[in-house]
Amino acid sequence: MHGLNLALSHVGPRSTLESGEQIASGSSTIEGLRHFLKPRPDQRFSADGRVESYIAGNGDPLRLLLRKLSSTLLFEDFWHDKPLPAGIAGPLPFDNPQVPSAYTYLLQLAAHDLVHSSVSLAGTGADLGVSGIVNSRNVPLTLETIYGGGPEVCPHAYKIDQAFVSSGGRVSRTRLRLGRLRIDNRLDASCPMRDVARGEPLHASDDPHRDPSASVWPSEALVADPRNDDHAILSQLTVLFHLLHNHLVDRMEALGLPSDGPSEQQAFRRFLAARTAVTLIYRHILRNDVLPRILHPDVTSWYGSNSPLEVAHGIPLEFTHGAFRFAHAMVRDRYSVTRDAPLDTERALQQSSHRGFGFLPVSTEWRVDWRRFVPVPGHPMPMNLSRRIGPSYPGVLSSSRLFPVLAPEAGAASLPYGLIGRDLMSASLAGLWSVPALTAELQGRLGAGLVPDFAAWQAALGDWLTAQSVFDAAEVATLAADPPLPFYCLFEASKTLRAGLPHDTLGGLKLGVIGSIIVADTFHGALQRNPVAFDAAATGALLKPRLLAMSAAILGAPAPFATLPEIGDFGTLVAYLIDSATLP
Amino acid sequence: MVEVFKVNDELQWGRLVKSWATGVNHLTGGFALPAVPRTLDDLKAACHAVGIACTVPSHHKALAVLSSSEEVLVIRLPAKSVTDETHKELGNGAAYSLPSFYDDFYGKPLPAMTPAKSQEFHAARIGDYSVRMCA
Numbered sequence: 109m110h111g112l113n114l115a116l117s118h119v120g121p122r123s124t125l126e127s128g129e130q131i132a133s134g135s136s137t138i139e140g141l142r143h144f145l146k147p148r149p150d151q152r153f154s155a156d157g158r159v160e161s162y163i164a165g166n167g168d169p170l171r172l173l174l175r176k177l178s179s180t181l182l183f184e185d186f187w188h189d190k191p192l193p194a195g196i197a198g199p200l201p202f203d204n205p206q207v208p209s210a211y212t213y214l215l216q217l218a219a220h221d222l223v224h225s226s227v228s229l230a231g232t233g234a235d236l237g238v239s240g241i242v243n244s245r246n247v248p249l250t251l252e253t254i255y256g257g258g259p260e261v262c263p264h265a266y267k268i269d270q271a272f273v274s275s276g277g278r279v280s281r282t283r284l285r286l287g288r289l290r291i292d293n294r295l296d297a298s299c300p301m302r303d304v305a306r307g308e309p310l311h312a313s314d315d316p317h318r319d320p321s322a323s324v325w326p327s328e329a330l331v332a333d334p335r336n337d338d339h340a341i342l343s344q345l346t347v348l349f350h351l352l353h354n355h356l357v358d359r360m361e362a363l364g365l366p367s368d369g370p371s372e373q374q375a376f377r378r379f380l381a382a383r384t385a386v387t388l389i390y391r392h393i394l395r396n397d398v399l400p401r402i403l404h405p406d407v408t409s410w411y412g413s414n415s416p417l418e419v420a421h422g423i424p425l426e427f428t429h430g431a432f433r434f435a436h437a438m439v440r441d442r443y444s445v446t447r448d449a450p451l452d453t454e455r456a457l458q459q460s461s462h463r464g465f466g467f468l469p470v471s472t473e474w475r476v477d478w479r480r481f482v483p484v485p486g487h488p489m490p491m492n493l494s495r496r497i498g499p500s501y502p503g504v505l506s507s508s509r510l511f512p513v514l515a516p517e518a519g520a521a522s523l524p525y526g527l528i529g530r531d532l533m534s535a536s537l538a539g540l541w542s543v544p545a546l547t548a549e550l551q552g553r554l555g556a557g558l559v560p561d562f563a564a565w566q567a568a569l570g571d572w573l574t575a576q577s578v579f580d581a582a583e584v585a586t587l588a589a590d591p592p593l594p595f596y597c598l599f600e601a602s603k604t605l606r607a608g609l610p611h612d613t614l615g616g617l618k619l620g621v622i623g624s625i626i627v628a629d630t631f632h633g634a635l636q637r638n639p640v641a642f643d644a645a646a647t648g649a650l651l652k653p654r655l656l657a658m659s660a661a662i663l664g665a666p667a668p669f670a671t672l673p674e675i676g677d678f679g680t681l682v683a684y685l686i687d688s689a690t691l692p
Numbered sequence: 693m694v695e696v697f698k699v700n701d702e703l704q705w706g707r708l709v710k711s712w713a714t715g716v717n718h719l720t721g722g723f724a725l726p727a728v729p730r731t732l733d734d735l736k737a738a739c740h741a742v743g744i745a746c747t748v749p750s751h752h753k754a755l756a757v758l759s760s761s762e763e764v765l766v767i768r769l770p771a772k773s774v775t776d777e778t779h780k781e782l783g784n785g786a787a788y789s790l791p792s793f794y795d796d797f798y799g800k801p802l803p804a805m806t807p808a809k810s811q812e813f814h815a816a817r818i819g820d821y822s823v824r825m826c827a
Contacts (some may be wrong), residue, residue, distance in 0.1 A: 184745045292742075292804040466800030503700030503745035507794065508721065510701075515773050523744050524721040526701075 116153045122445075140223070140243025144541065144626060145417065153593065156586040159536055169389070171469035171521040173583060174532045177595060178525035180576045186500035190601055190602075197521035204438070206617050207401050209492035210481035210678055212438040213345050219432060220335050221253040222423050222634060232546035243423060248634040249394065251387045254284070254349045256332030259379070263309075265332040267354075274584060279372050282357050282379040284350035285330050290469045300692075303469040304343045304350070305330035306461070325465025340456040341443070344476040346522050348691065349386060353680070355690040356382040357666065365663040381662040384634035385655055387640055389675055392651045399631060400647075402497075406558055412647055416633040417553060419623075422628055426546070430593035431537040431626035432617055433531045438494035439502045439600055446477050448490060457541045478682045478691065485683045496616025498602030499595060535592045543596045543622065544589065548627055559621055560608060568610040569599060597623035598671045653676055694774045695749040702793045705743050713826070715757070723737050731755055760825045775818065782810040 112165060153159060157168035187202040198205045224245035245252060256262030259281040268282035284623035285305035288295060299493065306326030309315055316324045327546045336346040360366075367375070402406050418424075442450035456466045456474060479489040504510065511526035523529040541549075544562045551559040570588035573579050579587070591599070600620030603610035619627060642658040644651075650676045656666035675681050685691035699705040707718040708726075717725040728737035732748055732755045739746040760766050763769055782788055788810040795801050805813060 140783075179740060179743065182740060182743065182745050184747065293801060449786075452792060458792060458796065464796075464799055466798075467795070471801070503698075504741075506745055507701040507704040508743060513721075522721040556782070 121284045132210075138242060140245065140422050141340065141425055141428065142420060142422035143539070144546075144629065145549060147539075147545065147549075150178075151539050151541055151549075153536060153590060155536065155544045155590055157588075158185060160214075162537070168521045170536060171523045171640075173586070174529065174536065174592070175521060175523050175525070176578045176583065177587065177592070178523065178528040178532060179578055180573075181501050181528045181595070181598075182497050182506050183500060183523060183576075184503060186498055186602075187616065188497055192616060192617075194615065198493045202500070202616075203493040204496045204617055207438065207494045207495060208482045209438075209440060209443065209494050210345075210478060210682075211398060212435060212440075212494045213341050213402055213481075214393070215402070215432075215438075216338070216342055216680060217253060217336065217345055218249070218394060218398070219428075219435070220333055221251060222248045223428055224253070224333065224335075241560060242464055243428075245423075248388050248423065249391060249631070249637045249639055250640055251349070251383075251390055253333040253336060254331075254346065255383055256384070258383075258604040262332045264330045265305075265588045269375075271371065275372065279375040280379055282375050282382075282443070283354045286350055286354075287326075287330070287469055287471045288345060289475055291472050295469060299469075300472070300475070302344075302347055302475050304337060304346055306469055313519060324348065326468050327461055327462045327465040334461065337461050338457075339453075339501075340459040340470045340474040341445075341462070341476060344474065348478065348682075348685070351388075351690050352389070353382050353386050355685070355688060358387055359668045360663060363665075364665050365665055365668060367548050368664060379660050381659055381668070384641065384658055384662070385669065388643055388651065388654060389660065389681060391635060391640065391643055393674065393678050393681065394631065395635070395647050399628065402619055402624075403628055404618055404621050404624040407619075407621060407628050410554065410558060411628045411632050412438045416629045416636060418629060419633045419637045421637070423634070424626065425538045426540050426593060426626050427630040429531075429535045430540050431593040431597045431619070432630075433535070433624045434497055434623060436505050436527055436531065437497055437499075437501055439505055440492060441502045441504050443492045444480050445474055446472070453502070454507070454510060457504070459508060479686075482679045482682060484686065487683060487686060492653075496602070497598060497619060499598040499615045501526075532592050537596045540593045542590050543593060546593075547622060552626070559625075560605060564605075565600065567598075568603065569596075572599070597626075652692050694777050695751070696747065696774075698747045699751070700745040701743065702791055704742060705739070705746075708738070708742055708744070709826070727756055730757075740808075748800065750782060765823070766825065768771055770818060770822070778814060779811060780812055782808050786810075 126668055133360055155170060155173060158173060162170040165564075191197055191201050192205070192511070196205050197203070222245060223241060223243045237260065238434065254263055259266040262372060263281060263287060267285045269282055271279040272281050274650075286301045287305035288297075288299040288301055289303045291299050305327040307330050309328060310317065310319075316327075317657055320330055322337065331343075331346055337343045357378050358380060366374050366377050368374075403411075405556060416508070439453065441453055443456075444450045445452060451473060457463065459470045459474060461468060477489070481492050483491065505527040507526045507540040508524040511530065513522060514526055523524040523533055529677065544566070547559060547562040547565075551561070566588050567602045569591060570584055573584045597619065600623055601618065601619070602615040603612060604614050618624070635643075639645075642654045642661075644654060652669065652672060655669040655672060659666045659669050673680060681689065704719065704721075707720065711725050712728050713720045717723075719725060721743055723742040726741050727734075729735040732752060735755055736746060736748065737753050758766065758768070785807050788805065791800060
């Protein structure tokens with residue numbers, strides 16, 4: 109789901125990143141990525157020397173350990189004996205009643221807005237230092253993932269307005285493109301304009317029309333960030349943001365705003381105002397809705413009154429390859445998308461230009477009814493809830509058919525298990541903090557009141573790993589003392605602390621303390637480092653006054669935003685889009 | 693539709709069954725071949741051991757594994773309740789849902805069908821699967 113996966117790059121002992129030393133010394137060749145709080149070499153994940161052994165060319169010990177750990181994360185019955193109390197429980201034991209499924213995909217979109225890796229490492233055998241692997245997201249959390257660099261940098265994502273045509277291109281393109289959905293296998297003018305736009309490579313070296321017998325498919329997603337075409341639900345979320353932007357431009361145009369200046373400037377100001385408004389709404393939802401839903405309440409509270417530990421260039425590897433992998437566990441195997449009858453999530457994965465063009469455009473069956481993914485005021489519907497957060501991946505993401513092993517695996521042991529295997533291996537090779545060392549570091553900075561000792565967690569890990577019956581005693585000891593960070597964040601989330609001891613009660617609703625701190629620091633650090641005009645850093649500050657002020661400054665009048673409700677959460681945004689007939 | 697036994701990786705599941713049928717380990721990933729299961733718990737454990745997540749519907753109470761031979765023609769009759777219910781649902785307009793790997797292999801979605809056509813397809817598929825012996 110994310111472009112940068114170190115598991116796919118690890119092909120030889122001399123790889124720049126493999127050793128972790130480059131990053132440890134602060135001379136990482138990966139532009140745009142960094143470590144959280146800079147661990148020393150002796151503070152990194154080691155798995156009792158298995159990582160070092162891997163780097164030296166013997167990958168089997170690490171791969172075998174991760175393979176066993178992967179098999180435990182495949183356990184689909186994890187939540188069955190850990191029901192939530194009656195009154196808050198969802199229909200199924202793994203349902204998270206506090207996090208509807210829209211948030212799973214808002215998190216994926218935000219991940220794309222934090223990290224943009226320009227090179228896919230799948231199957232490459234190149235040294236990381238020479239293969240151009242970077243996080244090229246310049247200004248994280250400003251919706252570059254939707255807007256790219258704007259109409260002139262990323263024109264394929266933007267609709268050619270009549271004003272653009274009639275002015276000979278002097279007026280910018282101002283609206284984001286949309287495309288038609290497919291009805292069964294039919295695509296014609298009667299199909300609704302609710303997919304991302306898709307094109308064919310006409311008159312290109314791979315023009316499919318050159319072979320009259322070849323099938324012609326809309327292979328090119330006309331969006332700023334092609335990773336948002338990863339699957340149908342994410343591309344539908346992208347459509348929602350395109351619709352919101354276009355709706356705001358329409359409102360400004362209908363009101364004749366701005367009323368001064370040449371037409372080229374007016375069009376640009378409308379684009380600028382809409383882009384700023386959508387970005388402000390998005391950041392407001394991240395701060396006030398998304399983060400409080402997933403973060404431990406004590407961590408939410410701490411970041412409400414303290415600055416992030418780091419406000420620095422680049423995104424921490426402990427976030428990208430560690431804590432944030434938790435969202436994979438939130439994915440459901442099935443969703444009720446437009447009707448009550450659920451559809452298999454792997455069908456959503458099929459409908460992506462990354463997998464094959466025969467399933468595109470997205471089918472009307474997958475026209476997401478967002479009222480089923482987030483509670484929408486005034487529009488009650490049965491809800492898709494995300495899966496509780498814990499050491500249990502959904503089947504669809506664990507499938508080696510859908511997510512095969514891509515990297516060469518020298519040695520006897522293979523590491524399949526789909527994204528489970530990829531997540532664990534990439535975390536192991538990124539030189540991440542060891543969990544005990546990170547816990548001690550954070551306890552020193554934030555206090556034992558917020559960050560408890562690792563000892564209690566080590567004991568709980570040992571008990572759980574022993575009960576899985578796949579590890580010998582030495583392996584249990586290794587993993588309990590030095591768990592891979594993404595696994596630990598899932599395990600930590602599955603428990604709550606009672607009298608200082610991890611307990612199953614009410615587990616899986618939010619991240620634990622360590623996972624929450626990494627995620628919170630990354631988000632708040634990026635929000636603070638990349639300010640947007642008229643944004644408010646404080647959680648809870650009202651959005652609408654800032655939209656009105658922004659509109660007055662850019663358009664000369666607040667009118668386009670005067671009737672907007674206070675949009676404090678994603679459900680209210682969806683309600684507004686429905687009530688304004690933007691989202692049918 | 694009636695809930696049926698499901699796996700998250702049809703390819704590996706197919707390799708597992710093929711391995712049980714032939715005694716030759718066709719599994720990828722370097723997995724050892726588990727014994728042919730005798731119980732539903734055995735089946736779950738075997739799947740789990742080779743990287744497959746499976747879902748066994750609660751209405752299944754026991755497991756039968758049939759080993760075919762060339763000499764005996766086996767006509768495997770599906771459960772009456774499941775067949776009746778699917779026939780009825782297809783007649784009411786439900787889509788005949790094949791696992792997604794079929795259209796993955798074909799590279800495009802299988803065509804939508806009328807209720808009558810779906811019931812015909814259902815019948816033809818039952819007939820095929822009852823005698824094909826996975827050949």
